[in-house]
Amino acid sequence: MNLLLRIVVFVLLFPFVTKAQSTCNLTVHGKVFDAESMQPLPFATILISELTKGVACNGTGEFIIDGLCPGNYTFKCSFVGYKTIVYQQFIKDSTTHNFFIKSETTIINEVIVLGKKEEGLVLASQSQADVKGEDLVQVRGSSLGESLKSITGVYALQSGPSIFKPVIHGLHSNRILIFNNGVRLEGQQWGSEHAPEIDPFIATKLTVVKGASSVRYGSDAIGGVILVEPAALPDVPGVSGELNIMTASNNRMGVTSAIVQGALDKKLSGLCWRVQGTYRRAGNSKTADYYMENTGFAEGNFSTALGYAKKNFGGELYYSEFNARLGIFSGTHAESITDVEAAIRRSRPLTPSYFSYSIGRPYQQVKHDLFKTNVFFVFNNQSRLDAVFARQQNVRSEYDYVPLTGNLNPELYLRLITHTVDLIYKHKAIDKYTGTLGFNGITQGNVRHYQMLIPNFRNYGGGIFYMGKWTNERLTLEAGLRYDYRWLRAYTLDNNTAHIITPTWNFQNVTETIGSYYYINSHFSWTANIGTAWRAPTVNELLSQGVHQSAVAYEIGNPDLHSERAYTFTTSLHYHAKRFQGELGLYNNIIEGYIFLKPDQQFIHTIRGSYPTFTYTQVDARFRGIDLNATYQITDSLDVTAKVSTLYAWNKTIHDYLQLIPANRFETILRYGFGDHGMVKRLYGSAGGIYIAKQNRVPLNSDYTDPPPGYLLLNVTIGFSIPFRKHMMSIRFAANNLLNKAYRDYLDRFRYFTDEPGRNFTLRICIPF
Amino acid sequence: MIQFKKSIAGIVAITVVITSCNKDEKVVAPTISNEGLTTALLQLVNDADVSDKPTAQWEQLLDNNGNPLPVDVSAANLNLKANATYTAGIILLDKTQNPVFVVSDEVKQRSNYHLFFYQSLPTVQPLVIPNNYPVDMNDLYPEPIPTPIPSGDPLNLLVTITDHDNNPQQYPIGLETKFKTGAASTGWLRVVLRHQPNLKDGTFAPGSTDLDVGFNVKIQ
Numbered sequence: 001m002n003l004l005l006r007i008v009v010f011v012l013l014f015p016f017v018t019k020a021q022s023t024c025n026l027t028v029h030g031k032v033f034d035a036e037s038m039q040p041l042p043f044a045t046i047l048i049s050e051l052t053k054g055v056a057c058n059g060t061g062e063f064i065i066d067g068l069c070p071g072n073y074t075f076k077c078s079f080v081g082y083k084t085i086v087y088q089q090f091i092k093d094s095t096t097h098n099f100f101i102k103s104e105t106t107i108i109n110e111v112i113v114l115g116k117k118e119e120g121l122v123l124a125s126q127s128q129a130d131v132k133g134e135d136l137v138q139v140r141g142s143s144l145g146e147s148l149k150s151i152t153g154v155y156a157l158q159s160g161p162s163i164f165k166p167v168i169h170g171l172h173s174n175r176i177l178i179f180n181n182g183v184r185l186e187g188q189q190w191g192s193e194h195a196p197e198i199d200p201f202i203a204t205k206l207t208v209v210k211g212a213s214s215v216r217y218g219s220d221a222i223g224g225v226i227l228v229e230p231a232a233l234p235d236v237p238g239v240s241g242e243l244n245i246m247t248a249s250n251n252r253m254g255v256t257s258a259i260v261q262g263a264l265d266k267k268l269s270g271l272c273w274r275v276q277g278t279y280r281r282a283g284n285s286k287t288a289d290y291y292m293e294n295t296g297f298a299e300g301n302f303s304t305a306l307g308y309a310k311k312n313f314g315g316e317l318y319y320s321e322f323n324a325r326l327g328i329f330s331g332t333h334a335e336s337i338t339d340v341e342a343a344i345r346r347s348r349p350l351t352p353s354y355f356s357y358s359i360g361r362p363y364q365q366v367k368h369d370l371f372k373t374n375v376f377f378v379f380n381n382q383s384r385l386d387a388v389f390a391r392q393q394n395v396r397s398e399y400d401y402v403p404l405t406g407n408l409n410p411e412l413y414l415r416l417i418t419h420t421v422d423l424i425y426k427h428k429a430i431d432k433y434t435g436t437l438g439f440n441g442i443t444q445g446n447v448r449h450y451q452m453l454i455p456n457f458r459n460y461g462g463g464i465f466y467m468g469k470w471t472n473e474r475l476t477l478e479a480g481l482r483y484d485y486r487w488l489r490a491y492t493l494d495n496n497t498a499h500i501i502t503p504t505w506n507f508q509n510v511t512e513t514i515g516s517y518y519y520i521n522s523h524f525s526w527t528a529n530i531g532t533a534w535r536a537p538t539v540n541e542l543l544s545q546g547v548h549q550s551a552v553a554y555e556i557g558n559p560d561l562h563s564e565r566a567y568t569f570t571t572s573l574h575y576h577a578k579r580f581q582g583e584l585g586l587y588n589n590i591i592e593g594y595i596f597l598k599p600d601q602q603f604i605h606t607i608r609g610s611y612p613t614f615t616y617t618q619v620d621a622r623f624r625g626i627d628l629n630a631t632y633q634i635t636d637s638l639d640v641t642a643k644v645s646t647l648y649a650w651n652k653t654i655h656d657y658l659q660l661i662p663a664n665r666f667e668t669i670l671r672y673g674f675g676d677h678g679m680v681k682r683l684y685g686s687a688g689g690i691y692i693a694k695q696n697r698v699p700l701n702s703d704y705t706d707p708p709p710g711y712l713l714l715n716v717t718i719g720f721s722i723p724f725r726k727h728m729m730s731i732r733f734a735a736n737n738l739l740n741k742a743y744r745d746y747l748d749r750f751r752y753f754t755d756e757p758g759r760n761f762t763l764r765i766c767i768p769f
Numbered sequence: 770m771i772q773f774k775k776s777i778a779g780i781v782a783i784t785v786v787i788t789s790c791n792k793d794e795k796v797v798a799p800t801i802s803n804e805g806l807t808t809a810l811l812q813l814v815n816d817a818d819v820s821d822k823p824t825a826q827w828e829q830l831l832d833n834n835g836n837p838l839p840v841d842v843s844a845a846n847l848n849l850k851a852n853a854t855y856t857a858g859i860i861l862l863d864k865t866q867n868p869v870f871v872v873s874d875e876v877k878q879r880s881n882y883h884l885f886f887y888q889s890l891p892t893v894q895p896l897v898i899p900n901n902y903p904v905d906m907n908d909l910y911p912e913p914i915p916t917p918i919p920s921g922d923p924l925n926l927l928v929t930i931t932d933h934d935n936n937p938q939q940y941p942i943g944l945e946t947k948f949k950t951g952a953a954s955t956g957w958l959r960v961v962l963r964h965q966p967n968l969k970d971g972t973f974a975p976g977s978t979d980l981d982v983g984f985n986v987k988i989q
Binding site: 330336337338339448457492496609612 | 791798799801807809835836837876879901907981
């Protein structure tokens with residue numbers, strides 16, 4: 001769990017009472033250290049009971065108490081999250097004393113203020129969770145959407161076994177933001193079969209912020225934000241890195257990822273660098289009984305960073321590339337309702353079952369590159385300015401079966417180029433109050449070729465925000481305000497004449513947030529946040545006109561759509577004791593103007609058959625749920641974890657449920673630590689069951705068939721570490737769906753055609769160097 | 770403070786430079802929809818009387834953005850003599866291309882992946898082309914065929930496929946057919962082309978539909 005510290009600036013300055021006697025000039029000085037890591041603890045406090053006087057350590061953990069008269073004194077050294085220790089001593093001479101204090105493993109939310117990287121200004125009062133450390137090691141090699149499923153309240157929308165889109169509290173695509181190393185990831189994320197083009201291997205931590213986050217991030221942050229953050233570039237001279245290897249039995253996948261980084265010293269001191277690359281290759285996936293033809297994929301990514309940092313300024317250059325070719329299961333080749341319903345009635349697809357690495361048509365080919373530069377300045381008054389510029393290009397081509405024309409072009413080609421600029425100014429702290437002023441600018445240009453699914457467009461957006469935070473020992477209060485403006489112009493051919501028409505829209509929104517974090521005692525802490533968020537309608541919602549490939553639907557856009565506005569209330573209670581820790585989160589998200597595709601109960605006839613039509617419509621929706629995560633330490637070696645995610649979504653306008661909402665999810669994991677045995681260190685085994693219920697809360701008459709039944713999967717992991725040179729190499733064996741159960745999932749768009757993958761054995765090796 | 774203003778000015782200048790390029794989105798590429806198939810033309814010749822050459826055409830053109838315009842079934846009328854046998858062929862065209870592209874030639878080249886089905890309606894025989902209306906309210910017949918099929922005397926038209934592909938099993942294709950008429954009757958003919966890559970087994974089920982059109986038929 002979360003062991004990061006809240007840094008509390010607690011300065012007690014009591015007027016020194018100087019006695020006339022010249023002997024009252026004794027000094028006690030020293031340093032305060034974390035007893036386990038031996039790191040100094042900045043701003044720890046030393047209180048002298050007898051004098052009701054105290055001092056705080058400076059930024060390197062050093063303290064000085066002077067003007068002491070000889071006598072008996074009780075020194076209490078304390079720091080939030082650590083057990084206070086008491087030191088009694090008769091002081092007759094100036095002396096040195098160091099304190100070594102141990103952390104209580106109290107769960108408290110963190111704010112990272114010091115250091116090279118300003119981590120996204122995540123509000124302390126928001127509900128958030130991380131995948132890092134051991135949790136991240138267990139999912140290395142998976143795509144981003146798959147990697148986040150261990151977090152309560154987070155789900156995945158799938159298109160078969162290789163395409164996963166993260167879902168936070170029932171919201172996905174353009175209602176959540178994904179941050180790729182501090183830059184919002186902009187691709188064709190409106191598409192339900194377009195997975196995020198990001199390599200989780202660039203990150204040492206994946207953070208999910210649940211709930212309205214528009215004040216800091218702008219449009220689209222209605223459901224929440226996913227931060228894929230690399231660690232800060234190294235500042236200790238030398239070269240280090242990590243090699244990750246992963247293999248999986250089900251689709252015979254191999255993954256290799258390596259990262260090498262270093263910092264220079266002497267004349268080039270302050271310069272640091274990093275190079276990273278990943279290659280993933282998989283063949284056809286196997287369900288419990290048969291292979292799915294053409295479900296292989298190939299992915300190759302790399303990134304490189306160069307940084308320079310001094311005390312008062314620094315900067316970084318970063319470039320990354322993501323390339324993927326994803327096969328689309330040939331058994332989903334249904335272009336009419338008759339075909340979909342025939343597929344539903346079959347127990348297995350008609351496509352042949354065999355293993356192969358070959359990826360043929362139909363497939364997606366995506367390339368995403370990002371160039372980013374950021375600089376920071378720290379001014380004399382301790383205020384700080386960060387500026388980030390980025391350019392990203394997303395090129396997506398979708399290839400269907402070679403048509404009768406013999407043309408080898410893709411069906412669809414879209415190229416989106418996005419430029420962003422972010423300026424964040426954190427002004428000087430005023431006692432316990434800090435504030436940040438920021439500006440985010442964005443412009444995008446989209447070009448299409450071949451099929452007309454979404455048109456060419458250009459947009460400009462600007463947002464300006466202010467966030468303030470007041471902190472004392474126990475309580476943090478936050479508030480923020482933001483104004484956004486967005487301009488959008490589409491360039492498209494008029495249906496009948498050959499003229500280019502340019503429909504144009506603009507959107508303006510003000511969003512707010514207010515929240516609190518309260519450290520009740522060493523067992524309980526509580527957070528609450530009320531925030532608003534907004535989202536501009538996307539170009540496909542405004543201007544769609546045509547058959548949506550692979551959705552058997554004729555979609556009709558609505559140019560009169562206005563922005564969606566969301567009001568989110570979230571609250572979490574954290575409990576921590578020696579043997580039990582838990583977190584309970586509740587949320588209520590009211591979305592006005594929620595845009596969705598409403599069936600028109602009408603048909604359009606095309607030469608391929610008739611398609612039902614759907615029009616983009618705005619309604620009022622409610623998303624409510626409970627996330628629960630608890631761990632109980634049964635014995636020193638054995639613990640059990642339970643996770644519950646429940647979500648209830650309601651279309652208030654028509655008094656019915658919403659479609660494609662995740663069902664209730666329950667997970668239980670037992671973990672047993674076997675300890676160290678010779679070379680094998682920290683050996684453990686865990687077994688878990690995950691149960692997804694049948695989704696009974698679905699709207700009437702809006703799907704080809706009922707949602708699939710609930711299912712239970714059994715997963716088992718064995719892990720250990722082995723010393724390797726000066727580091728620990730970690731090894732994990734896992735079996736997912738150990739009992740090879742055949743099942744279908746409601747959030748998989750391919751559920752009409754095929755089962756989910758069956759048993760999968762995986763091996764993950766992580767070698768740091 | 771001066772340092773701060775300088776840094777802001779520098780940042781704004783760089784931003785303007787970076788974003789002032791590139792207006793590619795103003796050039797709109799034409800729509801090329803690979804699925805292009807606009808016209809199905811049935812051409813029949815009476816085996817006994819070469820001057821009896823009924824034809825019928827089903828057409829649906831596309832607009833500049835590839836969206837379907839209203840279906841044109843004004844010429845989708847097949848008038849056949851009773852108790853006759855016709856040799857028939859179907860021609861498929863893509864009129865969005867210039868010159869007009871003859872799609873049926875391509876079907877012939879890729880006959881191993883394609884199979885036509887012809888359904889006379891009304892009928893008392895089991896359906897060759899499945900239809901689940903009204904159990905499935907979405908399963909509609911193509912124009913001009915009404916859904917549901919009104920009750921009435923069956924259409925006395927038997928269509929048999931005479932060509933075959935290059936598969937070892939020599940599956941039929943359906944570009945060339947024989948139309949055999951019985952006593953005078955009226956009804957409709959539904960024609961479906963199935964695309965069955967690596968899946969062709971002579972039945973309707975595998976693959977997906979590339980063409981689904983209808984014709985009025987009058988036998989007299």
